[in-house]
Amino acid sequence: MWPVLGRLGKRHQNAKDKTDTMSRLDSFIRRLSAQRDILNAVADDVRTLDGPVLELGLGNGRTFDHLRELFTDRRIIAFDRAVNAYGPSMPAADDLVLGEIKDTASEFIGTGASLAHADIGTGYEDKDAVTLTWLPQTMAGVLASGGFAVSGLPLEHPDLQALPLPDSVKEGRYFIYRRK
Numbered sequence: 001m002w003p004v005l006g007r008l009g010k011r012h013q014n015a016k017d018k019t020d021t022m023s024r025l026d027s028f029i030r031r032l033s034a035q036r037d038i039l040n041a042v043a044d045d046v047r048t049l050d051g052p053v054l055e056l057g058l059g060n061g062r063t064f065d066h067l068r069e070l071f072t073d074r075r076i077i078a079f080d081r082a083v084n085a086y087g088p089s090m091p092a093a094d095d096l097v098l099g100e101i102k103d104t105a106s107e108f109i110g111t112g113a114s115l116a117h118a119d120i121g122t123g124y125e126d127k128d129a130v131t132l133t134w135l136p137q138t139m140a141g142v143l144a145s146g147g148f149a150v151s152g153l154p155l156e157h158p159d160l161q162a163l164p165l166p167d168s169v170k171e172g173r174y175f176i177y178r179r180k
């Protein structure tokens with residue numbers, strides 16, 4: 001066996017030996033797969049609703065690009081504190097809201113969104129705990145009745161009803177709710 005393949009084989013074996021941990025790469029891939037699978041799963045229901053789609057945390061714009069594919073004739077408004085999107089995935093200026101989402105999204109309360117997606121978890125418990133002091137009410141507030149909240153962080157709010165995940169998504173990896 002080539003030496004490099006031997007090393008890969010050993011690393012793979014080590015990874016398989018781990019039962020309750022995974023590499024950050026595996027974790028990243030599973031989070032993005034979960035995100036995509038959930039967005040695909042709710043797309044038909046979202047299309048039956050009026051109202052824009054909100055992308056909280058534009059980042060590189062990969063998810064924004066996927067949302068554009070899913071909702072071709074829907075307004076999609078993206079939020080971030082800074083512009084870091086890959087050029088072709090840049091929203092039009094009117095559909096990009098810059099600043100702290102806690103502040104900027106509060107202007108969109110009552111907007112009647114059909115879908116709000118938030119991928120703004122950091123993996124740091126203390127930082128995510130601060131985000132969770134405002135994110136659930138922001139998500140509930142921007143959605144129309146029957147609208148969908150899809151989030152990398154769990155959202156506890158009396159107006160958000162948790163929905164079952166697609167079979168491909170492990171419990172706790174990503175979250176989906178429907179606004180009552």
Ligand SMILES: C[S@@+](CC[C@H](N)C(=O)[O-])C[C@H]1O[C@@H](n2cnc3c(N)ncnc32)[C@H](O)[C@@H]1O
Nearest residue numbers: 057058059060061062063080081100101119120
């Ligand atoms: C994980 S990335 C999103 C990746 C995105 N789904 C993509 O397809 O590239 C999170 C983004 O949210 C932004 N973000 C996180 N928390 C924020 C906040 N409180 N206010 C504004 N932007 C925030 C970060 O700047 C970052 O660009």
